[in-house]
Amino acid sequence: MLDQRANVWILSHPLAFAIRxxxxxxxxxxxxxxxxxxxxxxxxxxxxxxLVVVALSHFLDQAELLETLERYLGLLVPGQSRPIVAEVAHFLENRELITWVLGITMLFFSSFAFTVLENAMSVIFKHRVEIRRRHFLVSAVLPYCYILALGFGVMIVTLVAGTLEVMGEESVWLFNYQWSLNGVSGVLLYLLGLMGEILVLTSIYLVMPVGRLSIWHATIGGVTAALLWEVARHVLVWYFSTLSQVNVVYGSMTTAIVVMFSLEIAATLLLLGAQVIAEYERVGQGQEAAAPKPLRTEPPTV
Known part of the structure; x- marks a missing residue:
């Protein structure tokens, strides 16, 4: 009933919902x-x-793993995946220097983004936090469970991508003409990356907010954020390859600046997708006319 009410109102007032x-x-x-x-x-x-490369290199071919990372990391940081993967490959060549202290330190730092993301979700889904709060042990363990799940996902994507690349080297005979499967393989590799984006975003919306979020609501946010990011990513690729002079301005810091800028846009769209879900829930609860209360950062006046 809540979803039906929300769908009717949003379809009747799409511009009002977007402004909201x-x-x-x-x-x-x-x-x-x-x-x-x-x-x-x-x-x-x-x-x-x-961490992912060191762990998966025991089960997968190192060159194939790095190639997969470079291809799909380009979906997150357009044009800058090669230098990042180069640093990872250099680290992999010296992995015998890794101690358990370094491993724990890397695991600790790799969990930072998930912790901050959970806090950001709590602000957007404030109406959920006011009703129910998450136990601190769950919040402490959640980032590491997510890292494990993403590592497993990277392994699956590497195996599937390797299969699709092999398929791209084949061809079929049809109507007395030999058709190469290279183009089909390229399309399937792109769709694999797009589906991976949607699944990761949907899982974030499903797990990060407090309380149980329906799969339908999480999918709405995941598809919205993924499609917006695909548009933004192509614009970024065009901009950095044609108009940008960032390498002249920042020199050796170019990679860090471009990666930070790309992550800023990606994080904005990620949280915007969460806002879509939050407003969808509020509309379903009959809060069509409720004005959002600003989050104040200045101290209260006496």
Whole structure:
């Protein structure tokens, strides 16, 4: 009944719902939250990739694993996946120097982004936090469970991508003409990455907010954020390859600046998708006319 009420109102007032989402995102200081998520994601991404590569290199071919990481990391940081993977490969060549202290330190830093993201979700889903709070032990363990799940997902994607690349080297005879499967393989590899984006985003929306979120609501946010990011990613690729002079301005810091900028936009769209879900829930609860209350950062006046 709640979903039916929300669907009817949103289809009748699509522009009003879009304005409501933007106002709610602004009231929750969405850009400020996205900046925090992007900053900690920048600190977390390299330790996370190093942990994943070191662990999976015992089961998968190292070159194939790095190639898969470079391809699909490009979906997150357009144009900058190669230098990041190069650093990971250099670390992999010296993995015998890894001690258990270094491993624990890397695991600790790789969990930062998930912890900050959970806090940002609590701000956006404030109406859920007011009713129920998550136990601190669950919040402490959740990032590491997510790291394990993402590592398993990387292994599955590597195996599937390897199969699709092999298929791309084949061809079939049809109507007395030999058709190469290379184009089909490329399309399937892109769709694999897109589906991976949607699944990861949906899982974030399903797990990070407090309380039980329906799969339907999480899928709405996941598809919204993934499609918006695909548009933004292509714009970023075009901008950095044609108009940007960032390498002239920042020199050796170019990679870090571009990665940070890309993560900032990705985090903004991620939290915007969460805001869509939050407003969808509020509309379903009959709060169509409720104005979002701004999140104040200044101290109260006496």
């Amino acid at each position: 989402v933007i106002k709610g995102f602004r009231a929750n200081q969405g850009l400020l939250l996205a900046g925090a998520v992007a900053y900690y994601a920048l600190l977390s991404i390299v330790p996370f990739l190093m």
